[in-house]
Amino acid sequence: MLIRNIKQLQVAQCFPTLAREKPKRLNEAHGQVLTFLRTNVEEEFKLILKKRNIPEKLNELDALIAKARQREKNGQNSVRPTSTHNLSPKTIIRAKTIPLKEDEIKRLEGEFLKISKENEYLMSELRSKKEQSKCIILPVIEAITEINEVHDALIYRNIIDSSD
Numbered sequence: 001m002l003i004r005n006i007k008q009l010q011v012a013q014c015f016p017t018l019a020r021e022k023p024k025r026l027n028e029a030h031g032q033v034l035t036f037l038r039t040n041v042e043e044e045f046k047l048i049l050k051k052r053n054i055p056e057k058l059n060e061l062d063a064l065i066a067k068a069r070q071r072e073k074n075g076q077n078s079v080r081p082t083s084t085h086n087l088s089p090k091t092i093i094r095a096k097t098i099p100l101k102e103d104e105i106k107r108l109e110g111e112f113l114k115i116s117k118e119n120e121y122l123m124s125e126l127r128s129k130k131e132q133s134k135c136i137i138l139p140v141i142e143a144i145t146e147i148n149e150v151h152d153a154l155i156y157r158n159i160i161d162s163s164d
Contacts, residue, residue, distance in 0.1 A: 006034060010128070067078045 011030050012019035018026045
């Protein structure tokens, strides 16, 4: 997803001289970088899948879901009804509050994931803006340096002219 966000125009903004003088080379470099990143991301993803044994775990999860659906279809329920008069108040309260807490945990985890994704997006935007600002500020610094040099030369020239 992030790889698709690296647009040719953005690269050209970061390298305006190269974009102006040799746009074909910049386009080739852009393509090579995208290919390199895509390949590395895919390899890293495959490595993570293998390292964490994800395909087998997903297959196990599918099997568990299929078994649960079959039990539900057959009317088998693994939860046996219990009479509440034999339970302590603490156990009854837990029985009522644990599902609520589990639901709240799921909701908070979902919210956390959403916020994490937003943060990742904002960080990528921030990095992009930082790079863009670097591209903008470098010519300004060069211009200031040139102005200072001209200023110093004029002062030096005025000192020499006034001493004659």
